Amino acid sequence: MARSLLVAPAAENVNLARTCLGLLRALDRRGVNVAFVKPVAQPRADGGPDRSVALVTAISALRPPEPMTTAELEQQLGEGELDVVLDKIVAAWEPIYERSDVVVVEGLRAGPSALYASSLNQALARALDADVLLADVWPADGDAEGLAEQLAIAAGGYVSGEQARVVGCVVHGLPGADAAAAGGPGKFGTAVAGLRAALTKHKLRLIAGVPHRPELTWPRVRDLVHELHPDILHEGNLSRRIKDVAVMAQGIPGGIHALDTGRLVVVPGDRHEVIMAAYLAELSGAHLAALLLSAGTAPDPQVSQLTRATAAVGLPVLLVELDSYQTATRVRDLDPGLPVDDTERIEGVTNNIADALDPSWLESLTSTHRPRRFSPAAFRYQLVELAHAADALIVLPEGHEPRTMRAAVASAERGIARCLLLGAPDEVATQARHLGLRLPRGVTIVDPRAVAERYIAQLAELRRHKGWSEEVAREHLADPITVGTMMLRQGEVDGLVCGAAHTTAATVRPALQILGTKPGSRLVSSIFFMCLPDQVVIYGDCAINPQPSAEDLADIAIQSAASARAFGIEPRVAMISFSTGTSAAGTDVAKVAEATRIVRLREPGLAVDGPMQYDAAAIASVGQAKRPGSPVAGQATVFIFPDLDDGNTTYKAVQRSAQVVSIGPMLQGLAKPVNDLSRGASVDDIIYTVALTAIQARAASARA
Numbered sequence: 001m002a003r004s005l006l007v008a009p010a011a012e013n014v015n016l017a018r019t020c021l022g023l024l025r026a027l028d029r030r031g032v033n034v035a036f037v038k039p040v041a042q043p044r045a046d047g048g049p050d051r052s053v054a055l056v057t058a059i060s061a062l063r064p065p066e067p068m069t070t071a072e073l074e075q076q077l078g079e080g081e082l083d084v085v086l087d088k089i090v091a092a093w094e095p096i097y098e099r100s101d102v103v104v105v106e107g108l109r110a111g112p113s114a115l116y117a118s119s120l121n122q123a124l125a126r127a128l129d130a131d132v133l134l135a136d137v138w139p140a141d142g143d144a145e146g147l148a149e150q151l152a153i154a155a156g157g158y159v160s161g162e163q164a165r166v167v168g169c170v171v172h173g174l175p176g177a178d179a180a181a182a183g184g185p186g187k188f189g190t191a192v193a194g195l196r197a198a199l200t201k202h203k204l205r206l207i208a209g210v211p212h213r214p215e216l217t218w219p220r221v222r223d224l225v226h227e228l229h230p231d232i233l234h235e236g237n238l239s240r241r242i243k244d245v246a247v248m249a250q251g252i253p254g255g256i257h258a259l260d261t262g263r264l265v266v267v268p269g270d271r272h273e274v275i276m277a278a279y280l281a282e283l284s285g286a287h288l289a290a291l292l293l294s295a296g297t298a299p300d301p302q303v304s305q306l307t308r309a310t311a312a313v314g315l316p317v318l319l320v321e322l323d324s325y326q327t328a329t330r331v332r333d334l335d336p337g338l339p340v341d342d343t344e345r346i347e348g349v350t351n352n353i354a355d356a357l358d359p360s361w362l363e364s365l366t367s368t369h370r371p372r373r374f375s376p377a378a379f380r381y382q383l384v385e386l387a388h389a390a391d392a393l394i395v396l397p398e399g400h401e402p403r404t405m406r407a408a409v410a411s412a413e414r415g416i417a418r419c420l421l422l423g424a425p426d427e428v429a430t431q432a433r434h435l436g437l438r439l440p441r442g443v444t445i446v447d448p449r450a451v452a453e454r455y456i457a458q459l460a461e462l463r464r465h466k467g468w469s470e471e472v473a474r475e476h477l478a479d480p481i482t483v484g485t486m487m488l489r490q491g492e493v494d495g496l497v498c499g500a501a502h503t504t505a506a507t508v509r510p511a512l513q514i515l516g517t518k519p520g521s522r523l524v525s526s527i528f529f530m531c532l533p534d535q536v537v538i539y540g541d542c543a544i545n546p547q548p549s550a551e552d553l554a555d556i557a558i559q560s561a562a563s564a565r566a567f568g569i570e571p572r573v574a575m576i577s578f579s580t581g582t583s584a585a586g587t588d589v590a591k592v593a594e595a596t597r598i599v600r601l602r603e604p605g606l607a608v609d610g611p612m613q614y615d616a617a618a619i620a621s622v623g624q625a626k627r628p629g630s631p632v633a634g635q636a637t638v639f640i641f642p643d644l645d646d647g648n649t650t651y652k653a654v655q656r657s658a659q660v661v662s663i664g665p666m667l668q669g670l671a672k673p674v675n676d677l678s679r680g681a682s683v684d685d686i687i688y689t690v691a692l693t694a695i696q697a698r699a700a701s702a703r704a
Contacts, residue, residue, distance in 0.1 A: 002097050003365055004130035008107040008121045010154035010169070011136055017052040018338070019135045019170050020106045021346070022208070022353025024060060026362055027102055029354065034062075035100040039089040039124060041067040042109055044337060052106055054340040059350060065092045077116060085120075086127040086377035093128055094381050101366050105130055122157050125165050126534050127377035132158045132165045133207060138173040138191065147171065148198035155204060168207035168361060169199060170353070175212060208356040216348045218243055218262070221290045221316050223339055228320055228330055233298065236316035242289040247328045252277045264289045266327050269297030269319060276303060282315045290316040292331070294324040376531035376661060380688070382568050383663075387416045387691035390698035392494035394690050395487055397480040399423030399445065400431055401500050407686035412442025416687065417694040420493055422448045422480040448484075452477040455486040462514060476510075485510040488672050494697035497689050499677030504543065508667070511674040518671045518700075523548075525556040526665035526676075527563055528651050529692075532658075538564055538638045542647035543665040543676070553595035554602065557640045559668040561606055564638050566699050573599070574617035574636035575610025576646065580626045592642050607631040614639070614650070663688045666696070673697050 007019050020036060027034040041050035053064050068088060076085050097103050105128060108117035125132050134154055139147055155166040174195075176187030192209040199206050218241035224230075225238060243262030252273045259265065259281035265288055267274045278291050293299070298319055320327055338346050394411075398404045399421030405428070408419035421428055425445045432439055439445075452474070459473040459482075468476075476482045481502065487493045498507045508524070517524060527540035540560040545552060553575070561571035577592040579585075589611050596610040609632040616626040616633050623634025641647035655662045663685070667675055673696035675689050 002100050002103060004093075004097065004103045004105055004128045005167075005365070006105045006107050006121065006125050006128065006130040006132045006165075007135055007170075008125075008132055008154070008158075009110045009117070009136070010134045010151045012111045013109060014135050014137060015172070015337075016106050016109055016135055017055055018172070018349055018353060019133070020052065020104050021055060021059070021350040022170075022210075022357060023104050023133075024056065024062070025350045026354040026357045027104075027365070028060070030362060030366075032366055033099070033101040035096045035103045036062050036064045036106070037093050037096060037103060038064060038067040038106045039092070040073050040108055040120075041069055043070060044335065048335070051337060051340055055338060055346060058340055058343060059346050065096070073120075077120075082120075082123060083377070083380075086123060087380055089124065090127055090375075090377040090381040094378065094385070103128075118157060125158055127375045129375050129378065129535070130165070131167045134166055134169045136169065136171050138171055138175070138212070142175070142191070144191070144194040144198045147195065148202055148204070151199065151204060152202035155202070166204065168205040168358075170208045170210065170357075171195060171206070172210045172353075173212040174209045205358075205361070207358050207361050208353065210353050210356045213348070213352055214243075215241075216345060216352060217336065218345075219334055220339075220342060220345075221264075221318075223342070224264070224290070224292075224331065224334060225318065226339075227334055228318075228327075230292070230318035230320045232316070233293070233319055234315065234317040236290070237314035238316055240287065240289045240314075240316065242331075245328055245331050247324050248274045249324075256281075259286055259288065261287045262289050264292055264331065266292045266294055266324050266331070268295040268324060269293035269299055270295075272299060272303045275299050279315070288315060290318055292327060293317065293319045294322055294327045296321040375534065376536055379529065379531065379536040379567070379569075383688055383691040383695070384414065384416055386567070386698070387694040388414075390417070390494075390694040392694035392697040393418045393420060394495045394497055394693055394697075395420045395422065395484040395493040396690075397422045397448070397484040397496070397498045398501050399428050399480070402431065402435055403681065403683050403686055404500050405432060405435060405437060406683045407690060408443050409437050409440060410683065410687050411690045412440045414687075416691050418442040418444075419690065420487075421445050422484055424449075448477075448480040451487075452483050455483065455490075458490075459486060459514070479506075479510070481506060482510045482514070485514045485674070488674070489514050495673035495675070495693035497675050497677065497686065497693050499675075500679060500681050500686065502679075504676045507674065507676040508544070511667075511670055515671040515674065517669050521559065521669035522555045523552055524667055524669040525559055526667050527560050528662045528664035529567070529666070530651065530654060531661040531663065533660075535637075536569065537636070538569065539647060539651045539662075540638070540640055540668075541644065542641065542651040544644075544667070546644040548643065550591045550594035551598060553591065553640065553642065554598035555669070557595065557599045557608065557638070558603055558606075560638050560640060561603065561608075563666065563668055566695060569637050571606065571638050572632045572636050573606060573608040573610075573638040573640060574612045574614075574632050575599075575608065576614055576617065576639055576641050577611030578613065579611050580613045580616045581611065588642055595640075609633060610640075612636075663692065666692050673700060 007016050024034055036056050038052045056062050107121040110117040134151055151169050158165040174188055174191045188211050196206045221240050222238040242264045245264045246258035248267040265278055394417045396404050396419055400423045411417050411419055424447050428445050456470050456473045460468050460470040481498055484496050488496050525541040526543035527538050528542050530537050530539055538560055541556050557573050561573055564571040575592045575596045577589050579589045592611040599608045609630045615622045617636040620634035627633035654660050673693045675693050
């Protein structure tokens with residue numbers, strides 16, 4: 001099972017890309033099939049474009065998808081469309097997840113220009129079901145306790161319920177790199193030990209203390225040229241690195257000590273003695289980074305003539321209009337980021353981080369089995385992808401209903417399903433114009449009155465045992481829902497969705513009369529997909545059976561587990577009661593216990609447990625205390641309620657009180673897919689119900 005790892009900041013302006021590069025390199029060294037995703041591009045502090053994807057591409061064979069732009073993100077967040085943002089991100093992430101062992105996800109960098117970064121990173125962790133690795137920088141004052149507290153505060157934002165997503169911390173820039181390289185404890189070892197101890201107090205793990213290596217901060221002269229755009233008097237070797245800067249206010253010989261290898265010398269162009277001394281130093285083997293002449297003054301031609309013999313030694317000579325102070329300031333403020341074409345420096349930074357990562361933790365990323373938890377965004381993406389593959393034709397008997405029409409158009413345009421609207425064509429067309437809709441090729445209109453006659457004899461024969469004559473059948477076929485159900489029975493469509501303007505009984509009754517239950521099912525039941533903040537779970541039965549028997553309850557559990565599998569959710573079935581195990585007794589508890597026994601007998605490979613209280617099923621610590629050793633306790637994905645009172649009340653209480661989105665009800669046990677809508681259903685509710693129905697149709701076809 002693939003694992004997602006979100007790299008997130010614990011403070012402002014932490015460089016996340018470097019942490020991601022180190023992770024990618026360390027995992028690749030171990031033969032892990034690793035991938036990278038940058039969900040949202042953020043402009044750099046200097047206004048330049050985000051480099052993360054380009055950096056990954058520069059040193060690996062990975063080809064990450066292009067990230068969403070900051071402008072697009074901010075527009076959609078401003079319109080309150082966080083779910084749309086997450087859906088797009090998951091759509092880019094999911095195909096990569098499916099073919100990878102570990103997916104490294106770069107979160108948003110925090111800072112004044114991205115005040116939403118923290119909340120969006122937390123939403124990303126939930127949407128991608130990702131573990132979180134926090135990145136931070138060693139403080140200038142060396143306060144390990146303060147840094148640990150800062151990391152602990154950041155980690156608190158990634159706790160949902162009892163699930164703490166933060167798996168560790170990476171801290172950059174620890175002092176004493178020389179001692180670390182030599183193997184001695186020194187300042188580096190002391191800093192690592194102190195930080196590890198401070199983090200342990202907050203139950204956090206240090207995954208890497210990355211040593212500060214000054215040479216990995218040195219830009220090339222080429223980078224200076226790129227930002228300052230000087231006149232190039234002599235190009236020399238622009239790949240030389242700038243270790244530090246000397247502004248030559250002192251004359252020669254007093255300033256000779258500043259003419260050292262790797263130093264950028266800033267001096268006005270009329271300081272000829274310094275210029276000549278710089279050339280002589282170069283000839284003597286002290287390879288300056290470059291000579292940067294300020295004040296817009298070029299050297300006297302006679303001096304240039306004297307020094308022409310040094311042209312072959314590679315000293316770059318540059319000229320800018322700014323004075324020496326302004327020039328030095330501009331040099332100091334050079335972009336500290338990694339240029340995409342500086343492979344040497346990128347490799348050095350990458351390996352420095354990769355070498356610092358805890359090997360045992362890296363090993364655990366692929367050796368530990370962790371069941372996938374479908375987040376709402378991932379589940380919605382899964383629905384759309386599975387429905388698209390099904391290529392089903394879904395009949396919508398409420399063809400004139402505005403929400404239904406909008407959902408049909410959206411479903412067809414997004415490739416979720418082809419839709420057939422039942423209604424008078426001229427009335428549907430008029431309604432479409434009123435709504436500003438253009439019906440695409442994937443939406444067709446059929447007049448139910450024009451086709452009803454061809455089903456009369458079949459329906460009368462089907463219901464003859466109930467005394468139906470052809471006249472009675474004709475009366476029932478005046479109802480578009482009955483017409484749509486007959487179309488489904490005859491295989492002219494793949495599924496039916498209705499209920500935006502009708503009761504549940506009006507939708508379900510024709511299905512029971514005409515389709516009946518599928519082989520092996522005792523009854524028809526329902527489930528809701530409950531989109532909790534961190535995952536999607538299934539509740540059943542919440543809409544159909546008021547007082548199921550033990551045998552009925554077992555059938556509902558088995559149907560619900562099969563539905564979970566069909567939608568990519570690993571079924572771990574909790575049979576809910578007011579008692580866990582034998583903690584209480586009574587007829588209701590006995591019914592649930594018997595239902596659990598029947599499920600185990602019929603489906604020996606299914607993870608099921610009961611009777612179980614809701615908290616024992618849903619919360620790890622409670623489950624461990626009340627039902628130790630259970631394969632379900634604390635990690636249930638399918639919750640089966642003992643009766644409709646409990647099921648319907650619980651689903652509505654969770655939906656309304658916790659602001660949880662529920663998708664459904666989805667009907668189970670019918671011979672062919674029929675699904676009911678709430679009369680308060682939104683357009684999105686209808687779209688996702690159409691998707692559910694299309695997926696059910698594909699599963700039914702596969703069984704046939």
